[in-house]
Amino acid sequence: MPGDPLDDVQHLHADAATTRPGGRTARVREAVIDATLAELGEVGYAALRIDAVAERAGVNKSTVYRRWGTKTGLVSTALVERRGDLVPPADTGSLRGDLIELLKEIRDGFRTPWIAALVRETGPRSTDNADLYELLDTFWPARFRTSGAIFVRAIERGELPADCDPDFLLEMLSGPLYFHLLMLGRPLDDAFLERTADFIIAGAQARPPAQR
Missing domain, CATH: 1.10.357.10 (Tetracycline Repressor, domain 2)
Structure with missing residues (x-):
């Protein structure tokens, strides 16, 4: 997506050890998790679409697919990460x-x-x-x-x-x-x-x- 400030996250190294804590990767991850739970709350699990999550988070859908693979993987990660809120x-x-x-x-x-x-x-x-x-x-x-x-x-x-x-x-x-x-x-x-x-x-x- 030209002009997307988060687009170059695709070029970051996959090894978590090389990722700067609190950097762009962490911000993208937080944005996607927030977007996932927002979409889940609005449309439910059955109607949730990765494309909609990516658009809400302001990232390319390829970023979401590469990191979480499937809708189940994405939502599961979101639930586990927000479990601390309970x-x-x-x-x-x-x-x-x-x-x-x-x-x-x-x-x-x-x-x-x-x-x-x-x-x-x-x-x-x-x-x-x-x-x-x-x-x-x-x-x-x-x-x-x-x-x-x-x-x-x-x-x-x-x-x-x-x-x-x-x-x-x-x-x-x-x-x-x-x-x-x-x-x-x-x-x-x-x-x-x-x-x-x-x-x-x-x-x-x-x-x-x-x-x-």
Whole structure:
């Protein structure tokens, strides 16, 4: 693209060790990642096109194809790099406080355009959406493990039995929000988040009938 100030990035050495930190390569990468998430938030994953990402970022599409190869590779990289924007769950000193803060983070996620777009497009795994789940599998498992620290801390504080399953509790915690908002179309107000946290705590603290 004549006149494009970013065009000569194509001539930079591919070896990361020779790339000047904070230089043009880094700026191009940042611009492409930002453009990818902006496009994802506007049109969703299925309709996202590399040409549109390149145009929004102000780079040649050949630059994007050469570095990321496919749409899945591009979006996957964007999710992994922006995963840091989803900060670890707060340690409030109590399980209830931690859960409410995590629920607020999930609620905020629904308000983030690119996360909301992915949520809208997900469904049962199938061959039709295999590429979508390929990239989601690079993002959600790590976030799941990070969030599980809430229950590990609670066990260490003696608030929960030692045999609690953090993964199961996270599923039980987040599931009501998806159903309440996406299926019923009801707002996720603070009162609902608090009720959800209290219900999860009561269930996690209860001993199975066989152990009573």
